[in-house]
Amino acid sequence: MSAVSDASAGDQLEARTVTITRADLVAYAGASGDLNPIHWNERVAVEVGLPGVIAHGMFTMSLAARYVADLAGDPTAVVAFSTRFTRPVVVPDDDTGATLELGAKVTDVADDGTRTVGVTAMHEGKGVLGKAVATVRPR
Amino acid sequence: MPLDASFAGRSWPAETYEVSLEKVREFAAAIGADDPVHHDRDAARAAGHPDVVAPTTFPVVFTWPATRRVVDDPALGLDFARVVHRDQSIEVTRPLYAGDVVTSVVVVDEIRDLAGNDVITFRVDVTDADGAAVLTTRATLVGRAEPGGEQA
Numbered sequence: 001m002s003a004v005s006d007a008s009a010g011d012q013l014e015a016r017t018v019t020i021t022r023a024d025l026v027a028y029a030g031a032s033g034d035l036n037p038i039h040w041n042e043r044v045a046v047e048v049g050l051p052g053v054i055a056h057g058m059f060t061m062s063l064a065a066r067y068v069a070d071l072a073g074d075p076t077a078v079v080a081f082s083t084r085f086t087r088p089v090v091v092p093d094d095d096t097g098a099t100l101e102l103g104a105k106v107t108d109v110a111d112d113g114t115r116t117v118g119v120t121a122m123h124e125g126k127g128v129l130g131k132a133v134a135t136v137r138p139r
Numbered sequence: 140m141p142l143d144a145s146f147a148g149r150s151w152p153a154e155t156y157e158v159s160l161e162k163v164r165e166f167a168a169a170i171g172a173d174d175p176v177h178h179d180r181d182a183a184r185a186a187g188h189p190d191v192v193a194p195t196t197f198p199v200v201f202t203w204p205a206t207r208r209v210v211d212d213p214a215l216g217l218d219f220a221r222v223v224h225r226d227q228s229i230e231v232t233r234p235l236y237a238g239d240v241v242t243s244v245v246v247v248d249e250i251r252d253l254a255g256n257d258v259i260t261f262r263v264d265v266t267d268a269d270g271a272a273v274l275t276t277r278a279t280l281v282g283r284a285e286p287g288g289e290q291a
Binding site: 059 | 224
């Protein structure tokens with residue numbers, strides 16, 4: 001039994017903190033094929049008006065979806081995920097990286113056991129994913 | 140600049156993509172997904188899967204290039220340098236596995252104007268080699284108005 005399949009509506013699930021470094025962005029750029037330089041080149045990022053190199057929105061969403069899959073104990077359990085990208089995650093050129101605080105709360109349990117999970121992703125105290133919702137279905 | 144409204148409701152022919160063991164491993168490693176079912180064929184089969192399991196967000200590997208073909212069509216009138224990715228969703232019909240040969244059809248769901256900014260939603264319907272549904276993604280992009288430029 002996983003944390004999600006035991007949970008009732010209103011239950012807060014175990015939070016997780018992840019860090020994102022420049023090296024992580026380069027690895028994600030290669031794996032995803034999204035080579036937009038704002039995700040790895042400070043000069044280009046600043047030229048287009050950003051405070052610095054920012055994480056791919058899809059990378060942040062991927063970390064959030066993986067977090068929910070881990071909570072479910074099954075990588076195929078997340079059958080839907082939707083989000084708005086509300087703020088960029090600026091990733092500094094250092095060895096520490098940016099911190100992302102992930103949280104999840106079950107908001108609904110359907111008759112077939114499917115859970116609706118509201119997901120939060122905070123960076124420096126502000127939400128970077130808006131209205132993030134995962135649908136988790138037990139196999 | 141307003142987008143060409145005639146793009147709304149149009150769809151673009153299918154593009155084929157073959158999901159491979161190594162790409163699944165690479166993507167899973169990049170997002171820190173260390174569950175063996177993403178990396179080890181035997182572990183995936185022991186868990187009841189036909190092959191390694193692609194992470195939930197893996198389809199961006201092929202849905203984004205398929206979408207980009209439409210985004211970059213000069214006739215649409217979207218300046219990619221001013222584009223912000225606002226919303227993203229994925230709905231999974233069945234898990235995606237290494238060995239799947241999938242086709243993606245891009246559809247422009249909606250085009251609208253929001254205070255002078257162009258808002259466009261792309262849907263990508265992904266089916267397997269048998270024509271069965273695998274997943275659907277939706278991405279909403281906003282083309283920001285040029286500062287001081289024309290307002291729709």
